[in-house]
Amino acid sequence: MAEIMKVSNISKNFGGIVAVSELSFDIYEGETLGFIGPNGAGKSTVVNMLSGYLEADSGKIEMDGVDITKKKPHERAHMGLSRTYQIPRPFPELTALTSVAASALSGKKRYNQSFEDALVEATHYLEFVGLFSKRSILARDLTFFELRMLELARALATTPKLLFIDEVMAGLNPGEAKDAVRLIEQAKGDFGITIFWIEHVMAVLMEAADRIIAIDHGEKIAEGTPQEVVNNESVIEAYLGRGWKTYA
Numbered sequence: 347m348a349e350i351m352k353v354s355n356i357s358k359n360f361g362g363i364v365a366v367s368e369l370s371f372d373i374y375e376g377e378t379l380g381f382i383g384p385n386g387a388g389k390s391t392v393v394n395m396l397s398g399y400l401e402a403d404s405g406k407i408e409m410d411g412v413d414i415t416k417k418k419p420h421e422r423a424h425m426g427l428s429r430t431y432q433i434p435r436p437f438p439e440l441t442a443l444t445s446v447a448a449s450a451l452s453g454k455k456r457y458n459q460s461f462e463d464a465l466v467e468a469t470h471y472l473e474f475v476g477l478f479s480k481r482s483i484l485a486r487d488l489t490f491f492e493l494r495m496l497e498l499a500r501a502l503a504t505t506p507k508l509l510f511i512d513e514v515m516a517g518l519n520p521g522e523a524k525d526a527v528r529l530i531e532q533a534k535g536d537f538g539i540t541i542f543w544i545e546h547v548m549a550v551l552m553e554a555a556d557r558i559i560a561i562d563h564g565e566k567i568a569e570g571t572p573q574e575v576v577n578n579e580s581v582i583e584a585y586l587g588r589g590w591k592t593y594a
């Protein structure tokens with residue numbers, strides 16, 4: 347399988363804190379790669395570096411064979427990279443439809459698409475995530491679940507090749523969580539997206555992930571199939587304990 351992203355020895359320090367240390371891994375085209383580890387392990391910092399919101403202190407990030415280590419977030423977005431946030435970041439004063447339309451425009455390399463066309467595209471993505479009936483509601487008036495779905499619609503509207511998901515399940519009830527997983531799997535199939543997925547609910551990644559990478563203290567501690575990783579002693583010790591199967 348071809349690599350869509352190649353990450354070589356990236357590190358990040360915050361003051362004296364080593365958040366990510368000499369981390370290397372590949373993301374293969376078409377896969378769902380799970381990314382796990384305890385709180386503070388450095389998962390979001392990795393996504394921030396890969397998507398360009400934080401500059402890596404050292405190391406190299408390549409996408410489709412191009413060195414993107416120094417590229418800005420919008421440049422990476424134009425190459426087909428998108429993300430969702432651990433905590434939703436809506437534009438509170440925009441309607442759901444306008445928010446998604448803005449994302450549709452921002453994902454384009456050339457800014458010659460009309461806003462009317464972007465609105466039509468946005469409608470499609472709002473329908474996809476089940477928010478069509480909320481299209482005229484201001485983001486600040488949406489429920490938490492609806493905000494999460496709006497995030498997903500905004501990410502998809504940029505037509506990514508590679509989508510980073512930073513904890514879509516947090517704060518959702520089991521029914522909502524199931525809907526969210528179903529939509530992500532459907533998006534992957536319908537739009538042919540490669541997915542890099544941070545998630546604390548192991549049962550989700552056991553189902554959805556082709557491979558999983560586990561990190562602790564900013565370093566890789568395991569990489570393999572979901573079965574291999576959940577049975578890895580270092581992963582059990584650092585993160586899972588022995589009771590993860592009790593997650594519903």
Ligand SMILES: Nc1ncnc2c1ncn2[C@@H]1O[C@H](COP(=O)(O)OP(=O)(O)OP(=O)(O)O)[C@@H](O)[C@H]1O
Pocket residue numbers: 360363364365383384385386387388389390391392432
């Ligand atoms: N902007 C920042 N400034 C200072 N320290 C930071 C910053 N962002 C993250 N850190 C620190 O870096 C380490 C890794 O944090 P990170 O948010 O990447 O962990 P995480 O694996 O995403 O955790 P969680 O599962 O709780 O979301 C932590 O010690 C955190 O406190």
Ligand SMILES: [Mg+2]
Pocket residue numbers: 389390391432512
């Ligand atoms: Mg995080």
